[in-house]
Amino acid sequence: MTDLRLDIHGVGKSFGGLEVLRDLDLAVRPGEFAAVIGPSGSGKSTLFNLVSGLDTPSTGDLLIDGEPADLRSGQVAYMPQKDLLFPWRTVLDNTALGLEAQGVRRREARRRAGELFGVFGLDGFQGSYPFQLSGGMRQRAALLRTVVLERPVLLLDEPFGALDSLTRTEMQLWLADMWQRYRWTVVLVTHDIREAVLLADTVHVLSPRPGTVIERIQVPLPRPRGIDDLTEPAFAAAERHVLGTLQGRLIP
Ligand SMILES: Nc1ncnc2c1ncn2[C@@H]1O[C@H](COP(=O)(O)OP(=O)(O)OP(=O)(O)O)[C@@H](O)[C@H]1O
Numbered sequence: 001m002t003d004l005r006l007d008i009h010g011v012g013k014s015f016g017g018l019e020v021l022r023d024l025d026l027a028v029r030p031g032e033f034a035a036v037i038g039p040s041g042s043g044k045s046t047l048f049n050l051v052s053g054l055d056t057p058s059t060g061d062l063l064i065d066g067e068p069a070d071l072r073s074g075q076v077a078y079m080p081q082k083d084l085l086f087p088w089r090t091v092l093d094n095t096a097l098g099l100e101a102q103g104v105r106r107r108e109a110r111r112r113a114g115e116l117f118g119v120f121g122l123d124g125f126q127g128s129y130p131f132q133l134s135g136g137m138r139q140r141a142a143l144l145r146t147v148v149l150e151r152p153v154l155l156l157d158e159p160f161g162a163l164d165s166l167t168r169t170e171m172q173l174w175l176a177d178m179w180q181r182y183r184w185t186v187v188l189v190t191h192d193i194r195e196a197v198l199l200a201d202t203v204h205v206l207s208p209r210p211g212t213v214i215e216r217i218q219v220p221l222p223r224p225r226g227i228d229d230l231t232e233p234a235f236a237a238a239e240r241h242v243l244g245t246l247q248g249r250l251i252p
């Protein structure tokens with residue numbers, strides 16, 4: 001038996017003649033925070049579709065706790081890149097939606113989602129509609145909807161991509177706190193090097209398409225992490241390492 005929560009081995013994926021992923025290896029331990037960073041079009045969202053069982057790989061294996069990912073899709077909570085809240089549903093009803101979709105009774109789903117409003121900084125907005133929230137609050141609501149499913153693996157595809165830089169930094173620090181509290185196994189896809197280094201134990205750098213992992217960078221910063229880490233020499237060194245790897249492959 002493996003002690004890996006997620007074990008991706010030799011995965012390739014093509015759409016017709018377009019090879020999107022090639023021979024990709026990625027392993028994540030239980031409770032680890034992994035970041036995946038790579039150029040646009042390198043197959044990051046495609047990889048998440050494979051892990052969550054929405055699509056199947058052309059080659060290779062994706063195992064979750066030692067079992068094929070397509071059988072274990074119930075283990076994975078996926079926050080897609082464009083996670084739209086339904087404008088006609090209240091925030092509480094939006095956050096209860098994932099539970100309802102998996103068969104939890106509406107009342108129970110609302111109760112479980114409602115319990116998290118405090119820690120997600122959404123208290124008082126249960127009855128509001130998404131347009132009445134700020135961008136950061138909407139992302140927290142989308143994340144709440146994902147997290148309340150209580151699945152062991154959390155896939156976050158650019159959760160803060162649409163936010164301004166100040167809100168984004170706030171959200172990153174908030175997510176660092178939340179992870180410290182709940183210790184989810186997380187895979188975070190991002191284009192933001194600073195975000196990857198601040199949050200992750202390991203940063204996996206992808207090549208341009210066909211995407212494959214070209215570097216794994218262990219972030220040596222202790223936990224818990226916070227705003228002071230942003231100015232640590234070890235932080236700058238890790239950022240430089242990631243950037244150098246990306247540039248080395250992008251500029252031939
Ligand atoms: N279902 C599909 N059918 C055909 N082509 C697809 C499909 N899904 C993705 N692709 C193609 O695969 C490539 C990788 O797409 P993907 O969305 O995985 O990239 P990404 O790394 O997430 O990019 P970004 O950082 O811009 O979100 C793109 O060229 C895309 O057009």
Ligand SMILES: [Mg+2]
Binds near residue numbers: 081
């Ligand atoms: Mg994507």
